[in-house]
Amino acid sequence: MVASSERRSSVRHSQLWDRLQTVLPADAKVLDIGGGTGGLAVPIAEQGATVRVIDPSPDALAALDRRAREAQVSERVIGQQGDVFSLGSMVEAGSVDLVLCHGVLDVVGEPARGLAQIATALKPGGLVSLVLAQRHAAVIARAMAGHFAQAAGLLDEVGAPEAGGRGVRYRYTAEEAAALLGEAGFAVEAVHGLRVFADLVPGSLIDLEPGSAAALADLEAAVAGRPEYLPLASQVHLLAHKL
Numbered sequence: 610m611v612a613s614s615e616r617r618s619s620v621r622h623s624q625l626w627d628r629l630q631t632v633l634p635a636d637a638k639v640l641d642i643g644g645g646t647g648g649l650a651v652p653i654a655e656q657g658a659t660v661r662v663i664d665p666s667p668d669a670l671a672a673l674d675r676r677a678r679e680a681q682v683s684e685r686v687i688g689q690q691g692d693v694f695s696l697g698s699m700v701e702a703g704s705v706d707l708v709l710c711h712g713v714l715d716v717v718g719e720p721a722r723g724l725a726q727i728a729t730a731l732k733p734g735g736l737v738s739l740v741l742a743q744r745h746a747a748v749i750a751r752a753m754a755g756h757f758a759q760a761a762g763l764l765d766e767v768g769a770p771e772a773g774g775r776g777v778r779y780r781y782t783a784e785e786a787a788a789l790l791g792e793a794g795f796a797v798e799a800v801h802g803l804r805v806f807a808d809l810v811p812g813s814l815i816d817l818e819p820g821s822a823a824a825l826a827d828l829e830a831a832v833a834g835r836p837e838y839l840p841l842a843s844q845v846h847l848l849a850h851k852l
Contacts, residue, residue: 624801624803624826624830624833624846625738625803625846627830628738628799628801628848629653629707629709630656632707632848633656633707634658636658637653637707638661638704638706638707639658639660639705639709640700640705640730641660641662642663642693642696642710642727643664643692643693643711643712643713643716644673644711645672646673647672647676647677647686649711650673650686650709651676651686654677654685655680655682659685659687660685660686661688662687662688662689663689663692663693663695663696663699664690664691664692665691665692666690667690670688670689670690692713692717693710693714693717693726694726696729697726697729702730703730703731704730704732705732706732706736707736708727708737710737710739711739714779715741715742716778718779720779721789721793724737724789724793724795727793728794728795731851732851733852734850734851735850735851736850737790737848737850737851739786740844740845740846740847741780741781741786741845742779742780742843743780743782743839743840743843743845744763744785745782745839745841746808746840746842746843747780748760748764749841763780782840782845783800783839783845783847787847790847794851795849795850795851796850797847797848799834800847801833801834801845801846801847802833802834802839802841802842802845802846803833803842803843803845803846804829804842805839805841805842805843806828806832808843833846
């Protein structure tokens with residue numbers, strides 16, 4: 610049986626994949642920062658794009674290579690060890706059509722520096738797909754768990770850092786994320802919420818109720834673009850083009 614955590618991850622990736630398909634240029638050159646084992650890179654390569662995955666984990670890159678070979682797209686998937694701050698020495702300036710930066714800047718911080726590196730790599734008019742942890746949802750989650758002091762500490766600080774078992778996380782509102790993109794020379798085209806309800810639904814329900822995962826995915830798709838639900842989203846997804 611597929612675990613509820615994997616079902617939740619599948620909901621998130623299906624939303625991202627559906628949106629990226631609508632903006633992916635033909636024969637695109639794509640840069641996937643922190644793309645790990647290729648959950649998006651390999652399907653994108655299967656559409657005919659060339660994808661360079663930059664990730665700090667050798668194990669993740671080894672898994673990426675296996676996945677690409679199994680999908681018979683290894684000639685269009687390149688894995689390199691590095692991070693968003695090393696793009697200048699790894700990627701030719703103005704050579705990329707689309708950059709995926711999902712769940713990266715909320716882990717490493719320094720979003721302005723990271724977005725500057727991304728802007729340099731992109732062609733004029735090129736797109737960035739940015740996913741960041743969303744602060745409002747973190748406040749709600751901490752309060753519901755009884756961690757009221759932690760919730761209060763996340764209320765107002767831009768990029769609010771939160772220490773946890775996996776290190777510091779930086780969380781942003783959609784407005785803060787859009788402002789960061791604007792300051793880096795991007796124009797935001799679309800804003801969507803990811804995991805609006807997925808992290809609030811009990812795992813036992815997803816595991817045991819037939820059809821619940823598919824119904825949840827449909828509900829997530831229905832509310833993703835509705836601004837009144839955006840504060841509930843665990844992550845915010847922005848698409849923006851380089852000016």
